[in-house]
Amino acid sequence: MTSAVAHPPRPFGELLRQWRERRRVSQLELSIQAEVSTRHLSFVETGRSTPSRNMVLQLAEQLDLPLRERNRLLLAAGYAPAYSENSLDAPQMSAVRDAVRQVLTGHEPYPAVVVDRRWHLLDANASLALFTDTVAPHLLKPPVNVLRASLHPEGMAPHIVNLGEWRAHLLSRLRRQVEISGDAELVALAAELADYPCDQPEPEVDLPGPGEIVVPLRFQYGDAVLTFFSTVATFGTPLDITLAELSIESFYPADAQTADALRARAGKP
Template sequence: MGALLREWRERRRLSQLQLSLDADISARHLSFVETGRSKPTREMILRLSEQLDVPLRERNGLLLAGGYAPVYPASSLDAPELDAVRTALRQVLVGHEPYPALVVDRTWHLVDGNEAVQLLLDGASPDLLAPPVNVLRLSLHPEGIAPNIANLGEWRAHVLSRLQRQAAATADPALRELHAELRDYPCDQPEPEVELPGAGDVVVPLRFRRGGAVLSFFSTTTVFGTPLDVTVAELAIESFFPADQATADLLRARAADRS
């Protein structure tokens, strides 16, 4: 447990002194915990995990390594105790229409999406749309929606940078493997090493070809604020908003035609 704790502290770039101050324990005691000279209590492991912002799944791992049972459940998303969570997710997705929104898990597999998401999926290979759908693989794969992304180089650089940061923050090997896979996909556009705004840009846009038009979106990410279940903690809602008036008008017109 001490070695794992030290890895998380070093990953967060904290000294023993800083972590001990944050957690209100002595630096000497923290040193003894990390070297195995002192066995921490369950409460101490949870306190240090909280200060290090360790994900709930990995907090359970630290507890197991320390000789304690996990405290955070990992419920199936269709379990009765998550009825309120599923209802809330569906309300957010439906309420976001006519703009696309989707729910993903920790490794970017599609959990749910609203009707407007279909707008982005036209032309993708059926193999990539077969469950479980990984939305990052779908977005960058040459047989996915990558051919429809007008600014593929810019968007690809953004996605890979974000995924790399997420993998580093969570120490999740599945995310590292996904990053390595996506990095090997071909791209015929230059990829900026640093995200620099273009004229009028305030966020990295997704510019998507649809028929003869180019739709422009920006996205936001929503997570549960106080999760105590591993499954809930690893869910995120990706909501796409129109980045210009033409995109907003087209999406509203599309929704009106369906009604």
């Protein structure tokens, strides 16, 4: 088991106030939700009172904090972390690995990837080569960042027909993730990706085109344009940080032409 927090914790009250303000919740609202007095909550934020372990967990629950940040709050308050952080290859994660591999294999001949909270590629099925064959080798050196490989001018970007639309969609997802997590590395990644060139308009809001119900990925594959939509799966009741931060993104054909091309590529009838 690895350490959940690698840096010295900041004062508990400061961290709590930071998260409360990030969530746009007043002291009064949080005190009602957590069933503590506003006066006591104010004292906790200013360091005049020390919260109990249960109170820390209750406040973190009401603020909907990621498990990693709940551990940080506990450490800042002087308590041991509550949630483990096991690497995906740890023995106790064998059932998770088997489940993930089953999902990836069962999704063939369509691409699917597994990423962590910072969009690092953890696993993928063989069909991902449809996308990665166009990516420069230096972008595929571990740790591979899926967003960087997608939007970099030497990555998938030159082959994405609707680059402006898809790029805006991905950056919007990343901004929401930054807002939820407050992760400094994701902030830096968002700034890096925003600087990548794009010669197409980038919509500020996802709006459907004629007949569209999802934001599509239109990918140039040889002489054909393949169209996909994607779904994201997460584990529903995680109590481990690694598991809570795991996402499986699966790409599906959005039309019969794409489905036929993918089956033909895989040698399936």
